[in-house]
Amino acid sequence: MGGERGNGANSERGRSRFRNLWKPYSRVPLLGWFFGALVAVTLERLAGTPLAQFLGLQKIPVLFGFSVMLKNPVLIPNVILYTLIIYGVPTAVATRLCIPLANGIAASLFRFPMAVTAAAHLALLYAILHVWAEISDYRVLVLRLTLIAVMLTLSLNVINGYMGEFSCSHPGFMALGAYCASVLTIGLFVNAQLLGTASLPAALGPFLFPVALILGGLVASFGALFVAIPSFRTRGDYLAIISLAFLFIVKSLIENLEFVRGPRGLSGQPDWADLPTVFLWTVLCVWSINNFVRSTIGKALNAVRDNEMAADAMTVDTRRTKMVAFLFGAFWAGVAGGLFAHVMRYVNPGNFGIQNLAEVLAMVYFGGLNSVYGSIVGAVSISLLGEALRPLEIFKWIIIPLLLILVMIFRPTGLIAFRDLDVANLLKPKPKPDGEG
Amino acid sequence: MSRPAFVESAGIEPMVIFLQNLVNALQWGSFYALIALGYSMVYSILMLFNFAHGDIFMVGSYIGFGVSMGLIALASSGVVALPNWLILVLTILFSMFLTSFVGMIVERVGYRPLRDAPRASAAITGLMIGIILETGNLALLGARRVSFPSLIETTTYNVSGVFVTNKKIMIVLVSLLLALALHQFVRRTKWGMAMRAMAFDFAVVPLMGVPLNTMAALTFALGSALAAAAGILFGVAYPVLDPYMGIVFGWKAFVAAILGGRGSVMGATLAGFLLGFTEIFVAMIFPSTLRDLIAYSIILLILAIRPHGFFGEPYSARLRL
Numbered sequence: 001m002g003g004e005r006g007n008g009a010n011s012e013r014g015r016s017r018f019r020n021l022w023k024p025y026s027r028v029p030l031l032g033w034f035f036g037a038l039v040a041v042t043l044e045r046l047a048g049t050p051l052a053q054f055l056g057l058q059k060i061p062v063l064f065g066f067s068v069m070l071k072n073p074v075l076i077p078n079v080i081l082y083t084l085i086i087y088g089v090p091t092a093v094a095t096r097l098c099i100p101l102a103n104g105i106a107a108s109l110f111r112f113p114m115a116v117t118a119a120a121h122l123a124l125l126y127a128i129l130h131v132w133a134e135i136s137d138y139r140v141l142v143l144r145l146t147l148i149a150v151m152l153t154l155s156l157n158v159i160n161g162y163m164g165e166f167s168c169s170h171p172g173f174m175a176l177g178a179y180c181a182s183v184l185t186i187g188l189f190v191n192a193q194l195l196g197t198a199s200l201p202a203a204l205g206p207f208l209f210p211v212a213l214i215l216g217g218l219v220a221s222f223g224a225l226f227v228a229i230p231s232f233r234t235r236g237d238y239l240a241i242i243s244l245a246f247l248f249i250v251k252s253l254i255e256n257l258e259f260v261r262g263p264r265g266l267s268g269q270p271d272w273a274d275l276p277t278v279f280l281w282t283v284l285c286v287w288s289i290n291n292f293v294r295s296t297i298g299k300a301l302n303a304v305r306d307n308e309m310a311a312d313a314m315t316v317d318t319r320r321t322k323m324v325a326f327l328f329g330a331f332w333a334g335v336a337g338g339l340f341a342h343v344m345r346y347v348n349p350g351n352f353g354i355q356n357l358a359e360v361l362a363m364v365y366f367g368g369l370n371s372v373y374g375s376i377v378g379a380v381s382i383s384l385l386g387e388a389l390r391p392l393e394i395f396k397w398i399i400i401p402l403l404l405i406l407v408m409i410f411r412p413t414g415l416i417a418f419r420d421l422d423v424a425n426l427l428k429p430k431p432k433p434d435g436e437g
Numbered sequence: 438m439s440r441p442a443f444v445e446s447a448g449i450e451p452m453v454i455f456l457q458n459l460v461n462a463l464q465w466g467s468f469y470a471l472i473a474l475g476y477s478m479v480y481s482i483l484m485l486f487n488f489a490h491g492d493i494f495m496v497g498s499y500i501g502f503g504v505s506m507g508l509i510a511l512a513s514s515g516v517v518a519l520p521n522w523l524i525l526v527l528t529i530l531f532s533m534f535l536t537s538f539v540g541m542i543v544e545r546v547g548y549r550p551l552r553d554a555p556r557a558s559a560a561i562t563g564l565m566i567g568i569i570l571e572t573g574n575l576a577l578l579g580a581r582r583v584s585f586p587s588l589i590e591t592t593t594y595n596v597s598g599v600f601v602t603n604k605k606i607m608i609v610l611v612s613l614l615l616a617l618a619l620h621q622f623v624r625r626t627k628w629g630m631a632m633r634a635m636a637f638d639f640a641v642v643p644l645m646g647v648p649l650n651t652m653a654a655l656t657f658a659l660g661s662a663l664a665a666a667a668g669i670l671f672g673v674a675y676p677v678l679d680p681y682m683g684i685v686f687g688w689k690a691f692v693a694a695i696l697g698g699r700g701s702v703m704g705a706t707l708a709g710f711l712l713g714f715t716e717i718f719v720a721m722i723f724p725s726t727l728r729d730l731i732a733y734s735i736i737l738l739i740l741a742i743r744p745h746g747f748f749g750e751p752y753s754a755r756l757r758l
């Protein structure tokens with residue numbers, strides 16, 4: 001009996017010690033975590049290679065060592081040690097040490113207009129990603145594709161989450177954007193068979209690239225009209241199959257257009273979608289979608305989802321609301337497609353099929369409906385998981401679906417559903433622990 | 438780009454070409470019809486999309502392959518004398534029986550825990566179960582295609598220029614028979630009545646003593662059995678099976694199921710045949726690469742005019758959303 005009680009007291013003491021250790025972290029503002037992460041990635045940049053070699057790894061493990069661990073289980077302790085030394089401990093220590101400093105800076109930044117505060121945070125975030133990704137080209141590629149996945153997931157979440165319909169045509173919109181942007185950039189700036197010699201100097205390209213992307217997005221929105229007009233006449237599941245038919249039509253259309261080389265695909269896009277460009281577009285996408293869903297029209301959209309008749313009675317123009325949201329989602333899907341084409345520098349109609357649809361849907365529902373956080377989490381985790389589990393080959397496609405089924409069973413609306421992304425709340429300094437003021 | 442079929446066969450009368458394509462379309466449409474029936478039943482009774490259905494078709498086809506190989510081995514070992522047609526019949530029956538369990542497992546694992554969740558979440562689990570079935574098949578049997586054993590000899594009849602094989606006749610007849618049987622089941626039996634009632638009002642009927650779980654399992658079992666039959670008939674007509682064969686068929690049959698209208702066995706069958714007809718006749722008139730483009734544009738047009746499908750009721754307030 002006594003022993004048991006003693007054990008209980010011990011574990012109680014241990015728990016409270018752990019809680020004391022953890023307690024200061026509730027006062028860390030986002031800026032503080034960024035500082036910690038920056039220290040970690042800088043450390044990796046400076047000392048990563050020698051440490052990796054010291055631990056018996058050939059080079060710096062690219063994605064937190066998942067592929068190394070899966071290929072060679074003997075190295076698991078080494079990889080964990082590496083991750084702790086490079087990421088875990090420095091982040092924890094640096095974040096802990098700079099709490100007062102970070103809070104001070106966050107407080108003084110907070111006095112500026114919100115745009116300036118947000119821009120400063122984003123600059124820091126970009127610096128972290130840049131330093132992290134510079135280690136290898138593979139990281140840069142994965143990061144760019146992940147950011148594009150974030151854009152896609154968010155734009156689909158507007159339709160499937162905020163509007164509560166089930167749209168299957170996202171790869172179609174993506175294809176429209178990708179092909180439109182590619183045709184413009186290849187046709188105007190590259191000496192190719194497409195439109196003959198380049199009509200504009202290549203130096204002008206990076207400035208006109210945004211125009212090409214936006215045009216791609218607009219073309220995708222225009223395509224979305226063909227889905228929206230017939231399917232928003234009534235509510236129900238007709239959007240699901242009309243959008244599916246649209247996906248088949250777009251894919252088949254591109255396969256038959258000899259102008260864009262049909263099923264052989266279009267290659268040779270100029271290399272303009274580097275990390276800063278993709279990051280900037282992703283930020284723009286997150287910003288505009290977050291503002292959209294928090295605006296009046298976003299609230300109207302939620303009202304339409306929950307009860308269309310009641311929303312109609314409350315003077316919401318339901319048809320217009322649904323149209324605007326659908327075209328808006330399609331626009332960002334088109335932009336993401338354009339970026340995708342310029343990251344891969346090759347697209348073919350096969351990129352935009354049912355497989356792609358399943359992936360995007362998985363990201364949306366894994367992360368959480370009706371939530372910007374959720375989309376970011378879903379896109380990042382499924383993309384990184386897909387890359388990290390690559391050594392498992394086809395078993396990857398058993399593990400990821402299984403994970404998603406479990407998430408659906410235990411959290412049917414996704415991991416982080418129905419949560420607002422409030423930028424001011426996110427960036428504010430935290431001089432006192434949460435819950436005390 | 439391939440030339441239109443009728444240009445290549447310029448010497449033949451247009452009527453013969455038309456009839457020949459009609460025969461092909463009947464066969465092609467019967468696969469769609471059988472698969473669409475399963476979709477349509479789940480959709481009308483539980484108001485859910487069963488995106489794993491295309492892969493259940495694939496699994497049924499593989500089960501049929503396994504069963505027929507087993508039966509052929511049994512017959513050739515001389516334990517029992519089995520003529521080939523009997524093997525085919527037994528294969529169809531056994532595989533339908535076995536695949537219905539696959540359907541029930543899918544329902545138990547992927548759909549029952551999500552009965553109260555948003556409908557789209559259940560659709561996602563279905564999609565994921567489909568991916569698991571494909572990958573599981575790939576992992577178990579390896580990345581080679583298997584060829585379905587040829588159980589009946591192909592006999593070709595020449596009816597004044599139109600070539601009809603006995604396989605085509607059998608496929609069309611069997612699928613029509615199965616659709617008719619399902620229709621009678623839904624119309625005549627107590628279970629069928631319960632299913633119709635459930636399609637009419639999902640919320641109240643279980644309160645009247647209709648066991649919801651049994652009905653859901655029955656729905657999935659029936660749909661999967663039909664998909665298995667479609668899989669075996671497909672194996673008889675095109676004897677090459679691969680793990681991803683269910684994807685395209687499944688999604689297209691899904692379109693057909695909704696096109697037929699909610700809660701209508703007849704509608705789903707008709708829409709399945711219609712989809713087959715559209716695809717075959719588009720390929721007859723236009724280059725076959727344009728098949729999907731034109732066929733789905735036609736479907737888009739039909740849906741724009743009749744958004745509730747052929748036999749579906751207009752807007753229903755009882756829709757479970």
